[in-house]
Amino acid sequence: MCTLALIGTALSVGGALVEGQQSKQMANYQAKAYEQQAQADAQSAAFEQNQERHKQDLLLSQARAQAGASGVGIAGSPTEVLAANARQGQLDLDAIQYGSKLRQNSLTTQAAISRFSGKQAATASIFKAGSNLVSGLSGLYDPTKAVTFGRGAFPPPPGGFSTGGLY
Template identity: 55%
Template structure:
């Protein structure tokens, strides 16, 4: 942005120097050309600013989408984990077996090597 402003200032100064070197007075056509050039330079700078704002807004939107996707993935991970836990626990229960079989019993808190 600053580079474009500096570039336009240098171009404007160069145009004024050329008009002065040619011996023409700064009235009439030379003045109109310089004014038109200055107006066009201002429009160019505004176009650059607008493009920068669009890029900035797009980046912010992409960041928001990425954050949302991350939160959704985190929640999906919790749900998958809970589903696996529930599934595993339900497989441990066998309603067809009524007698106690110590080899199939699940005992929490004891070492299997004891």
């Protein structure tokens, strides 16, 4: 019976440790997924910025062509309009970059949290395994079968007969 209890305790301890390692591994996979999302977002933002830059270049070219076709020189008021449009275009590009950085930071933070929770799960599994080991081993102790000191090796005879003293 003692052997079965030891085997059960060993399985319980091993199971707790394996569970913790699997949780840690899953958290690491989740962290990698978050990091890949952050990288994909950066690539998407770069593409979006290039598209926006191309669109702005086309609009600027059209505005210059219209100003030139109207016979007005590119000086004074048309130049100021073109410069204002260029500034606004740069603000739009910066907004795209800023939004992407926010999303990337969020995903990177989620990855760090996932890794941390995986480490916590692995640590918790060690404590759970230790607890299972202690409770399993303590279940093996039977106080009725334990050796006690300070008493005779044989139980007292029925009827209270004692060999030791006169009372």
